[in-house]
Amino acid sequence: EAGVAQSPRYKIIEKRQSVAFWCNPISGHATLYWYQQILGQGPKLLIQFQNNGVVDDSQLPKDRFSAERLKGVDSTLKIQPAKLEDSAVYLCASRSNEQFFGPGTRLTVL
Amino acid sequence: AQTVTQSQPEMSVQEAETVTLSCTYDTSESDYYLFWYKQPPSRQMILVIRQEAYKQQNATENRFSVNFQKAAKSFSLKISDSQLGDAAMYFCAYRSAGVYGQNFVFGPGTRLSVLP
Numbered sequence: 001e002a003g004v005a006q007s008p009r010y011k012i013i014e015k016r017q018s019v020a021f022w023c024n025p026i027s028g029h030a031t032l033y034w035y036q037q038i039l040g041q042g043p044k045l046l047i048q049f050q051n052n053g054v055v056d057d058s059q060l061p062k063d064r065f066s067a068e069r070l071k072g073v074d075s076t077l078k079i080q081p082a083k084l085e086d087s088a089v090y091l092c093a094s095r096s097n098e099q100f101f102g103p104g105t106r107l108t109v110l
Numbered sequence: 111a112q113t114v115t116q117s118q119p120e121m122s123v124q125e126a127e128t129v130t131l132s133c134t135y136d137t138s139e140s141d142y143y144l145f146w147y148k149q150p151p152s153r154q155m156i157l158v159i160r161q162e163a164y165k166q167q168n169a170t171e172n173r174f175s176v177n178f179q180k181a182a183k184s185f186s187l188k189i190s191d192s193q194l195g196d197a198a199m200y201f202c203a204y205r206s207a208g209v210y211g212q213n214f215v216f217g218p219g220t221r222l223s224v225l226p
Contacts, residue, residue, distance in 0.1 A: 033213070042114075042201050042216035043155070056213050089153060099214065101155035 002026065004102035006092050012108045018080040021105045025073065025094030031055075033099070034067055034077050035091040043091055049075060082109045112137045112204050114217035122223040123192045130177075131187045131220045133202030141207040144178065144185045149219075150198040158200070161185065163207070189222075197224045 005024040013019050025032050030051050035043035046065065048056040052072040060067070064083070069075040079086055089104040113136045123129035135144070146158040161169045161178050168176050173193075177186045189196055202217040 040219075042203075042218050043214075044216070045213045048213050091155065093155075098157055098160070100157075103152075103154050 004092055004094050004100055006090075006102035006105055008105055009103060010106050010108075012110065013082055014110050015084055016081040018078065019082055019107060020076055020078045021090050021092075021107075023075045023077070023092030023102060025075070025092070026096070026100055029094035029096045029100075030072070031095040032069060032075050033091075033093040033095070034075070035093065037089045037091055037104070039088070046077070046090075079107075082107075084109050112139075112142075112206070112215045114202050114204050114215050116202055116217035116220050118220045119218070120221045120223070122225055123189070123196075124225050125192055125194060127192055128188060128190045129192055129222065131189075131200050131202075131222065133185045133187070133217055135183050135185065135202070135204050135215075135217075137183070137204065137206075139206055139208070143205045143207060144176075145203040145205070145214075146174070146176070146185075146187045147201045147203060147216075148196075148198045149201065155201070159187065192224050194224050194226065197222055 007022050032049040034046040037043045046060045047067045049069045052069050067077045087109045089106050091104045092102040093099050115134045142163045144161045147155050148158045149155045159171045159174050173190045175188045199219045201219045204215045
């Protein structure tokens with residue numbers, strides 16, 4: 001069974017630039033999560049999708065972050081414009097019964 | 111809102127010995143799940159063990175077992191016969207069992223070192 005795929009694995013941008021991350025969940029997993037993991041901390045949920053609908057986006061900074069899962073499969077997370085404090089690893093996870101994580105995208109904002 | 115606390119930022123254990131990682135949580139819900147996740151230096155998070163709050167029996171997975179104390183809201187992880195490959199960050203996590211809002215709340219993590 002293929003795991004959760006994410007790309008890119010690494011991204012370096014300057015502040016005020018835009019960036020997008022892509023996630024392909026495990027086939028058949030209706031629930032998809034995006035997390036932000038700042039160095040030395042545990043993952044913090046940004047948004048949860050159930051199929052193509054948003055279940056919880058209460059911790060998503062909506063003035064600069066957006067996410068979509070148009071066909072209920074792949075998802076993209078965008079940051080526009082990026083700030084220095086957005087430097088983190090962005091983890092995607094999908095769940096049917098158990099939650100499986102992707103390898104993450106390490107974002108560095110200079 | 112639920113919170114998860116891990117009071118040990120770092121722990122170390124000698125190879126083949128036993129170590130216990132602590133976790134406490136706060137919730138007003140009666141039905142929920144608790145998890146321990148492992149994140150090796152490669153950063154791919156993997157599930158170690160899971161506990162349903164309605165089960166009194168502590169979960170066990172090979173060398174990994176938990177001590178779940180529901181009244182005390184405590185959920186510790188015991189690793190027996192520690193191996194070098196156990197070295198990683200360990201995160202305790204909570205998830206509501208409700209129909210909606212089944213998001214995960216993670217603790218800050220404990221970095222485990224295994225000494226040869």
